[in-house]
Amino acid sequence: VPANTDCAISPGNPWDYWNGYFLFNAAEYPGAGTVNVCEHTYDRGNGDTVSDRCGNNYKSSETDLEYYWDHSIELSGHAGNNSSTSHTIDGRVTT
Amino acid sequence: MKFATKDLRTRRRMVVAGTVVAVVVAAVAVLATTAVSSRNKVHPRRHTVHVAQRAKVAVASSVSSDIASDFPILTRTATASDQLPPTATATWMPEQRVGANASLARLASSAEGATYLIPAQTSVCVKNTTGAQNFCASATEVQAGQAQEVIVCAPAVPSTDIQVSGLLPSSATDVSFTLTNGTSVPVTLESGTYAARFARSGSLPASISWSIAGASHSAPIDVPGGASSESCQPTP
Numbered sequence: 001v002p003a004n005t006d007c008a009i010s011p012g013n014p015w016d017y018w019n020g021y022f023l024f025n026a027a028e029y030p031g032a033g034t035v036n037v038c039e040h041t042y043d044r045g046n047g048d049t050v051s052d053r054c055g056n057n058y059k060s061s062e063t064d065l066e067y068y069w070d071h072s073i074e075l076s077g078h079a080g081n082n083s084s085t086s087h088t089i090d091g092r093v094t095t
Numbered sequence: 096m097k098f099a100t101k102d103l104r105t106r107r108r109m110v111v112a113g114t115v116v117a118v119v120v121a122a123v124a125v126l127a128t129t130a131v132s133s134r135n136k137v138h139p140r141r142h143t144v145h146v147a148q149r150a151k152v153a154v155a156s157s158v159s160s161d162i163a164s165d166f167p168i169l170t171r172t173a174t175a176s177d178q179l180p181p182t183a184t185a186t187w188m189p190e191q192r193v194g195a196n197a198s199l200a201r202l203a204s205s206a207e208g209a210t211y212l213i214p215a216q217t218s219v220c221v222k223n224t225t226g227a228q229n230f231c232a233s234a235t236e237v238q239a240g241q242a243q244e245v246i247v248c249a250p251a252v253p254s255t256d257i258q259v260s261g262l263l264p265s266s267a268t269d270v271s272f273t274l275t276n277g278t279s280v281p282v283t284l285e286s287g288t289y290a291a292r293f294a295r296s297g298s299l300p301a302s303i304s305w306s307i308a309g310a311s312h313s314a315p316i317d318v319p320g321g322a323s324s325e326s327c328q329p330t331p
Contacts, residue, residue: 004320034241036317048328052247054319055230058192062229064249067331082319 001089006040006080019076020044023069024094025051026060027079035087038080041065043073050075054082060092069095152194158214161234165264166212166219168201168286176202179211183224193231195220203286210288221262221288227251228260228290237262237287240303240314247319248327252292257322259300260290267305272316274298295323 029035038054039061051064068075079091158169179197194216204210208225220231226249232242242262252258263270265287272280272291276298282289293299299322304313 034236038247038319043328046328048326049248050328051249052319052325052327053229053249054245054247054317055243056232056236056241056317059230059244062249063226064251067250071331080319082317 001079001081001087003084003086004082006038006078020074021069021072022075022077022093022095023065024061024092025065025075025077025079026058026092026094028058028090028092029087030090031087035089036082037089038082039091040078040080042076042078043068044076045074054080151191152216155194155196155199155214155216158199159217159234162214162219162237165234165237165262165266166201166287167265168203169199169212169214169219171201173201176209177211179213179222180209180224183211183222193218193220195231201286203288206285207290210285210290212286212288219262221260223251223260223290225251227258228288230260232262238264240305240312243303243314243316245316245318245322247322247325250328250330254327254329255295256292257295257299257318258290258292259316259318260288261303262287263289263303263305264307267307267312270303270305272300273302273304273313275301295325299323 025039025041027037027039029037034056036054036056037059038052039059040049041051041061042048043050050068051061053059053061065075077091077093079089081087081089163170177200179200195213197213200211200213202209203212208223210221210223210228213220213222215231218231218233221228227246228244230244236242240263244260246252246258248254263284267284270282270284270289272282274280278298282291282303299318300316302313302315304311
């Protein structure tokens with residue numbers, strides 16, 4: 001992921017359905033050292049951000065998505081690189 | 096996978112310990128031909144992904160010496176107030192990755208909900224009952240000022256604000272943020288924890304500084320570049 005950007009964590013393939021209903025979204029830097037990452041979750045209905053949390057190496061949405069899960073509201077999970085250099089960042093969606 | 100409205104809570108209980116789908120985002124080599132979303136828009140997704148699983152870490156049975164050194168509160172005798180409410184641990188799955196043990200928790204602050212320090216295998220976690228603080232950090236990160244969580248948007252934080260929270264060794268003094276406009280803002284440290292909110296439209300924190308035993312330290316605060324213009328969903 002380029003510096004200071006985020007990516008959708010689903011590529012429009014069979015995993016696409018995860019870009020819909022989920023309870024947790026997380027971003028993780030899998031390498032050595034410290035990289036600041038952000039999980040970033042949008043409401044697919046209006047594009048507003050539901051949860052955007054940043055921290056070093058790992059960050060999850062914690063309980064932020066419970067309301068949306070309970071009410072079957074479609075979300076879009078992203079994983080972000082909040083550092084000034086390019087890195088691979090893992091995105092993780094959990095139901 | 097779509098879920099019917101009916102029985103969602105039951106379904107959640109069934110699946111919350113279940114499937115974790117992990118996807119690796121965007122190898123740098125393919126980024127030249129892929130679409131990267133801006134921070135405020137949902138764009139088509141074109142990244143290579145695969146599934147991965149992460150094993151749970153065994154729950155910590157005691158407080159590690161380096162964590163205890165930074166947070167002596169973790170070694171005092173437990174009281175009734177140290178017990179996390181069941182609602183705070185029911186959906187605490189993310190911290191299973193570091194082996195956090197809620198039975199070793201100590202209440203660190205009662206400001207805006209309750210904030211607990213929770214020992215893990217090689218780290219310490221912070222959990223606030225409002226959901227406004229949830230993170231874990233190693234002793235090395237704590238001592239370097241890198242034990243931070245920046246919330247740009249979350250239901251527990253007003254949509255007009257961002258929140259910066261973190262941990263420093265509880266012996267730290269003279270703690271303050273330096274904002275992007277150069278202003279210094281004092282920080283209250285409670286058993287090593289801190290949390291502060293800033294209007295999204297104003298100057299945001301750029302760094303935090305502190306002293307320990309007369310030595311001055313500082314660390315950057317990694318507020319994302321688009322935080323000022325983020326369109327956050329109001330608390331539902």
